[in-house]
Structure formats: structure tokens, C-alpha cells
Amino acid sequence: MSHKEEPLYDIKPSPDMGMCGDATPETCLRAYGETVVAGVTVPLCTASTGMPCTKAVRAVAPETLEDDGTPAARPARRGRAWASSGARRPFIGLVAKQFPEERFLSLPADYAPAVAAAGGIPVILPFMEDVDAYASLFEHLDGFVLTGGHDVDPALYDGPSPTDPAFAAVSQLTPERDALEYEILNFADEHDVPVLGICRGMQLMNVYYGGTLHVDLPADLGLDRHHHWQTAAPSCPVHEVTIDGGTRLGAVMGPGPFSVNSLHHQAVRDVAPALRACAWADGLVEGVEHPERAFMVGVQWHPEFFAGDGPMGPLFDALVDAARPRREAR
DSSP: OOTTTSOSSOOOOOTTOOOOTTOOTTTOSSEEEEEEETTEEEEEEGGGTSEEOHHHHHHHOGGGBOTTSSBOOOOOOOOOTTTTTOOOOOEEEEEOEEETTTTEEEOOTTHHHHHHHTTOEEEEEOOOSOHHHHHHHHTTOSEEEEOOOSOOOGGGGTOOOTTSGGGGGOOOOOHHHHHHHHHHHHHHHHHTOOEEEETHHHHHHHHHTTOOEESOHHHHHOOOTTTSBOSSOTTSOOEEEEEOTTSHHHHHHOSOOEEEOOBOSOEESSOOTTOEEEEEETTEEEEEEOTTSSSEEEESSOGGGGOTTSTTHHHHHHHHHHHHHHHHTO
């Protein structure tokens, strides 16, 4: 049974959702796929980065929610033995997802636990107009995660302009976020501070160093829209990636192949001159890295869903390990 064939609930604006206007199950801009909860099909919501719609879950499986409507707590993830070692834990800055029209920031729930399980202290970064304030803040951080989110502004890589028909495939732009991440990469590149780019974060990293992007995979390459923008829950792997064993990413993860999730309609087109491709899937670049930096790595998939004791835990371990000398030198 599909919610688009037989709606199970009425999606209307509510504090639980992030829905726009008078959205219905057929027109909701945040419902992009489906998953099964308690045997019933419900939509996935981009407002919560791929988690099931809260209002739908309340209607069909209220026992999976806490009293306040938030998802029930997950089992604690085990980290490494840093907790009792006395080691100083590196501070890792996390970039939140921006919703300019609603004027709020949102950090999906899996990023911070992924950093913490690797021994880091996650720090959610604010958006500010004062560039000097960023410089002061960054001095206290030991590494960064550029998280997933909306599309990178095509103007940054000489992509289509708003008058170009191809621009119609571009999602809501977030210029303040683009500016923040450029400041992060300016700082990280100058001081060799570790950075992990995830999905949009990898794409932004490539653009920063002079690369370009495919604006829309279905339009540019004829790929099926759901081939790399999965309709299954983000915690479900849907395709494999291979990794060059001679790269930094290969040293951390091994050559694979690895099963990963996929939540993107854009991808790296031309790899930036300063970077090198290090992972691939279906002919697309799925990983890039800067060979002259201690840890400047980007991946197209979302490893935070498989961190801790999961198969992507070593990727976050490597980020935190690379950041640790900076913390211990303070």
C-alpha cells in the first residue's frame, strides 16, 4: 500500500512537520520517499533528513514515539576506549542544515553521535555575518564536518544562472551556509585542519578548490531519479562504492566494495585540480581528498548512519585522530 495511492493521514502544517503551505501527501515538498513503520507505509521527510514523517508515525505507530512526539531513544552506541584514557578530546565543528525561509538551522541527529563515538566533542556552528567572529571561533576547534544539505549555489562553479532552464533542478539556495563553509575551508586549508565533507559537503569542497558539479543527474546523465536518491530509509545501503586502496580514504576504509546509502541528485563533474578522486560508483565520483593535507576527505554518501561500531566508524575515527594533535598541542 502506498500513501500516494491511499493517504493514511492528512499532512497539514503543524509543529511536528516543517511542511509548506497547504501541502498534501501528493504535493508535499518534503515527502520524497517511503518507509515501513509497524507494517504500514509512511513517507520520509527531508525536514528531518530522511526520517519518517512524525505526524504519520503518530497516526499509525504511536508506540515508537516519546510522549513529546520525538522518536524513541535509540540504544546507546559504543565508542572506543577514549573515555577512561585521559586523552584530550578534539573539538569538531559541525555545520547545520539551513532553512532560510523558515529562519532556522537543523542538525540531523546522527552527526553528533558519530563524532562523539569516535572520541570527538561535536560543536554545532552558528551562522554569523561577522567574519572576524568566525576566525576567533575556529581557533578553538580541531576539525570540521561539512554535513549534507541543500544544493551548492551554481554561481560558485560557473553553473546555470536563474534564467537557464537547467536551474529549475536546483534546490533552495543557502548563501549564508555557502559563505560559512568557504570560511571553514579557508581556515582549514591555511592551517591544515582536518575536514570531513559529507554529500553536499564533499561537493562544496570540490567547488571551493575549483571543481564543478553535475547540476542534476537525471537531466545531465539520464540516471533514474531514485537511483542515487533512495526511497528506502537512509540507514539502508542501496549501492556499492569502490575505493582506491592507495589513497588516504583507502588506507582508512580499505578498497571495498562497500555498501552505502545515497541521497543526492547532484555529483562531482570535474574534480578540482588540488584534489584527487578516491571512490566511485556507477561511473560517478563518490569520494575526493586533498593529497597534500593531513585529512581533507569528502564522501558522497552519508556515513553518519553507519558510524560508531558500524562499517563507517573508521572514517570518523580517522577524522578525530587527525584532529587530536591539534587539541593536545594547546
